[in-house]
Amino acid sequence: xxxxxxxxxxxxxxxxxxxxxxxxxxxxxxxxxxxxxxxxxxxxxxxxxxxxxxxxxxxxxxxxxxxxxxxxxxxxxxxxxxxxxxxxxxxxxxxxxxxxxxxxxxxxxxxxxxxxxxxxxxxxxxxxxxxxxxxxxxxxxxxxxxxxxxxxxxxxxxxxxxxxxxxxxxxxxxxxxxxxxxxxxxxxxxxxxxxxxxxxxxxxxxxxxxxxxxxxxxxxxxxxxxxxxxxxxxxxxxxxxxxxxxxxxxxxxxxxxxxxxxxxxxxxxxxxxxxxxxxxxxxxxxxxxxxxxxxxxxxxxxxxxxxxxxxxxxxxxxxxxxxxxxxxxxxxxxxxxxxxxxxxxxxxxxxxxxxxxxxxxxxxxxxxxxxxxxxxxxxxxxxxxxxxxxxxxxxxxxxxxxxxxxxxxxxxxxxxxxxxxxxxxxxxxxxxxxxxxxxxxxxxxxxxxxxxxxxxxxxxxxxxxxxxxxxxxxxxxxxxxxxxxxxxxxxxxxxxxxxxxxxxxxxxxxxxxxxxxxxxxxxxxxxxxxxxxxxxxxxxxxxxxxxxxxxxxxxxxxxxxxxxxxxxxxxxxxxxxxxxxxxxxxxxxxxxxxxxxxxxxxxxxxxxxxxxxxxxxxxxxxxxxxxxxxxxxxxxxxxxxxxxxxxxxxxxxxxxxxxxxxxxxxxxxxxxxxxxxxxxxxxxxxxxxxxxxxxxxxxxxxxxxxxxxxxxxxxxxxxxxxxxxxxxxxxxxxxxxxxxxxxxxxxxxxxxxxxxxxxxxxxxxxxxxxxxxxxxxxxxxxxxxxxxxxxxxxxxxxxxxxxxxxxxxxxxxx
Ligand SMILES: *[C@@H]1O[C@H](CO)[C@@H](O)[C@H](O)[C@H]1NC(C)=O
Ligand SMILES: *[C@@H]1O[C@H](CO)[C@@H](O)[C@H](O)[C@H]1NC(C)=O
Ligand SMILES: *[C@@H]1O[C@H](CO)[C@@H](O)[C@H](O)[C@H]1NC(C)=O
Ligand SMILES: *[C@@H]1O[C@H](CO)[C@@H](O)[C@H](O)[C@H]1NC(C)=O
Ligand SMILES: *[C@@H]1O[C@H](CO)[C@@H](O)[C@H](O)[C@H]1NC(C)=O
Ligand SMILES: [Zn+2]
Numbered sequence: 001x002x003x004x005x006x007x008x009x010x011x012x013x014x015x016x017x018x019x020x021x022x023x024x025x026x027x028x029x030x031x032x033x034x035x036x037x038x039x040x041x042x043x044x045x046x047x048x049x050x051x052x053x054x055x056x057x058x059x060x061x062x063x064x065x066x067x068x069x070x071x072x073x074x075x076x077x078x079x080x081x082x083x084x085x086x087x088x089x090x091x092x093x094x095x096x097x098x099x100x101x102x103x104x105x106x107x108x109x110x111x112x113x114x115x116x117x118x119x120x121x122x123x124x125x126x127x128x129x130x131x132x133x134x135x136x137x138x139x140x141x142x143x144x145x146x147x148x149x150x151x152x153x154x155x156x157x158x159x160x161x162x163x164x165x166x167x168x169x170x171x172x173x174x175x176x177x178x179x180x181x182x183x184x185x186x187x188x189x190x191x192x193x194x195x196x197x198x199x200x201x202x203x204x205x206x207x208x209x210x211x212x213x214x215x216x217x218x219x220x221x222x223x224x225x226x227x228x229x230x231x232x233x234x235x236x237x238x239x240x241x242x243x244x245x246x247x248x249x250x251x252x253x254x255x256x257x258x259x260x261x262x263x264x265x266x267x268x269x270x271x272x273x274x275x276x277x278x279x280x281x282x283x284x285x286x287x288x289x290x291x292x293x294x295x296x297x298x299x300x301x302x303x304x305x306x307x308x309x310x311x312x313x314x315x316x317x318x319x320x321x322x323x324x325x326x327x328x329x330x331x332x333x334x335x336x337x338x339x340x341x342x343x344x345x346x347x348x349x350x351x352x353x354x355x356x357x358x359x360x361x362x363x364x365x366x367x368x369x370x371x372x373x374x375x376x377x378x379x380x381x382x383x384x385x386x387x388x389x390x391x392x393x394x395x396x397x398x399x400x401x402x403x404x405x406x407x408x409x410x411x412x413x414x415x416x417x418x419x420x421x422x423x424x425x426x427x428x429x430x431x432x433x434x435x436x437x438x439x440x441x442x443x444x445x446x447x448x449x450x451x452x453x454x455x456x457x458x459x460x461x462x463x464x465x466x467x468x469x470x471x472x473x474x475x476x477x478x479x480x481x482x483x484x485x486x487x488x489x490x491x492x493x494x495x496x497x498x499x500x501x502x503x504x505x506x507x508x509x510x511x512x513x514x515x516x517x518x519x520x521x522x523x524x525x526x527x528x529x530x531x532x533x534x535x536x537x538x539x540x541x542x543x544x545x546x547x548x549x550x551x552x553x554x555x556x557x558x559x560x561x562x563x564x565x566x567x568x569x570x571x572x573x574x575x576x577x578x579x580x581x582x583x584x585x586x587x588x589x590x591x592x593x594x595x596x597x598x599x600x601x602x603x604x605x606x607x608x609x610x611x612x613x614x615x616x617x618x619x620x621x622x623x624x625x626x627x628x629x630x631x632x633x634x635x636x637x638x639x640x641x642x643x644x645x646x647x648x649x650x651x652x653x654x655x656x657x658x659x660x661x662x663x664x665x666x667x668x669x670x671x672x673x674x675x676x677x678x679x680x681x682x683x684x685x686x687x688x689x690x691x692x693x694x695x696x697x698x699x700x701x702x703x704x705x706x707x708x709x710x711x712x713x714x715x716x717x718x719x720x721x722x723x724x725x726x727x728x729x730x731x732x733x734x735x736x737x738x739x740x741x742x743x744x745x746x747x748x749x750x751x752x753x754x755x756x757x758x759x760x761x762x763x764x765x766x767x768x769x770x771x772x773x774x775x776x777x778x779x780x781x782x783x784x785x786x787x788x789x790x791x792x793x794x795x796x797x798x799x800x801x802x803x804x805x806x807x808x809x810x811x812x813x814x
Pocket of ligand 2: 200201202381383
């Protein structure tokens, strides 16, 4: 553990508290008003003068002002795009990937990687600093998992002499593979769970399927004993910490999480494919490490919810934010003997219900998927020992100052990994971001001057619970609230060839335009772009990466992007030693061509946001999306109101739908029985109240459409030639653009609710949040959705009021 502390603290431009003059309030008001008018005026002048092509050629080097921000632009947007497309290279991306994956870089453990990153960015021409926080996290000390059996020794008719015998000692390590040097690095990181509780527990085992809320409900309904037993759950679908949370709430002693190859689609040994390193199937000893924080309740340092983890910050108790029972991640190789010990005990998954038979990938190995529990003479000993410390971690923050001081674009990726490698998660993103930054550095060198400020962030501590980004957002909230236009995230930039995106609806169109300007490495059809081979699906913002604090806490429109693996592509060993440079080079992205492509896409998205006079948001897209989300709420309510709805078979194969349904907290979910008649009249009244949201959205839609149209008109005007002597027209245009941009900038903030969501006040956004019991996937209108699950119609109508007032306020502000 490093206790090194950095003296470098970035000073970002946040308004300092002004000295108070209690008897001169009026005078102060006038000064402030006058000052802000002046600032506003100068910005408008700067904007209007900066972006006027005067009909002269851009290539006329003698004809330009040197007055900062007031000259004609030496590098225009087209030229900037060219630079951002031409500069990134696969060779460099490979070099950065090789560096980041050369040694362990667990949160707070590798200061030299932070320093290297800062120095690289400075070499590229971007002024950078290291910003540190003192955070509460755990490091692994010791672990053990064993299957114990008490053999009946009946020779004396006295079984008191019988003793526990170890029938299986789990290895809890990943095999060393000769071709993959990362898997044998001396400093490689043990398998463990971030924020897991220390504990040494022994008890019978119960198989709990995915460990979703409804999986546990099924077990409770079937009278399977959970209390004082140990759960074995398969990974997948929902955030692992929530599996542990529910087991803990039901009195279980501990949780074992394993990766079932059935969830790897067709890429399995069962289907005849070879495992890594010889083929695309899962390495049987691979283990998924990861955090067990209760992510959907609050991310960040659990001891400082809502405020930054500065060294002297007061610390809160952690028991509501992280588990109190131990948990341990294992490979399917280690899971096999435990699952087999369940054979013949308790109901079989296939007798249980249809939700329990999905992807049973170890049947061919003799696992019957019995639920259990194991009989009293077959138990598991789970020992998990963690050291908890408060220790520094290091974000690297690079800044390119723009002409407009209060419009800022932020681009981020995390640097910390669970393993020494991390070639996919997160360092494909780190390599990609370095290439994008190098490209912006090249543009600066050629004389480009951005309109808006661009901040690049290399976050630390993401893996434990989005810590570096969350603490930073909490620290700079006033400034971000005032100035941040958008946040662009890339985490796993490359682990396959299939473009995966999530964004706030304001940014949807930017994903379309940026990807349409970049050639795909897939030239099966010559000339096809990334946009051409994309399925055009944009997910809603959930959680699971560093955009969470920006989107859900600060109300800053955010976007997350990367190339995912598609069905049929090699298994990606998530949070395992085999997420290594060797895997990336051989299976993930041979030649690092998708790395280069993502660097181009990231560069163009950033440039479009930072470099065009009018912020390229589409407010109407947001309004339409809200209308669709209200319909989703109505659909869910209709399902709840219609008795005994049979759940569609298709929902069992569609991942998102499957886990969404299984994470519902509704009682009597399976079979679906409808709401009780006593509450159905209030449910109908709630249904009627939803009409008010559609009504409020009509107004919002028309205002949003008008704003977008006005923005387009201004854009057209901007492209026309206005002679210098018509400077009043120029000035007016500058003012108009400034006004439109300000409306766009604050639009998303309208949907924040200061008291936060029910039971999780850190989450402030009324439209987007991670699902309470999914953790990763985005829930829309969580206040409404959760009220339906709880059949709490009074609370549902309260949320209609809260949301309606936010929609009206948003319309008003447009
Ligand atoms: C930090 O990261 C570098 C680059 O990946 C690696 O070479 C080094 O071994 C790591 N240092 C520690 C202390 O783990
Ligand atoms: C953990 O518990 C087991 C079973 O009770 C016991 O045999 C073992 O010594 C304990 N291990 C530690 C490290 O305390
Ligand atoms: C579970 O136990 C309760 C109470 O003992 C009983 O009424 C119910 O029938 C049992 N359910 C099942 C599925 O065995
Ligand atoms: C950017 O602007 C801030 C605030 O005006 C200033 O403190 C900082 O030094 C500038 N950075 C660069 C790289 O010019
Ligand atoms: C490559 O592009 C073709 C044509 O658009 C498409 O059918 C195919 O699935 C793509 N392959 C990959 C690996 O993306
Ligand atoms: Zn990650």
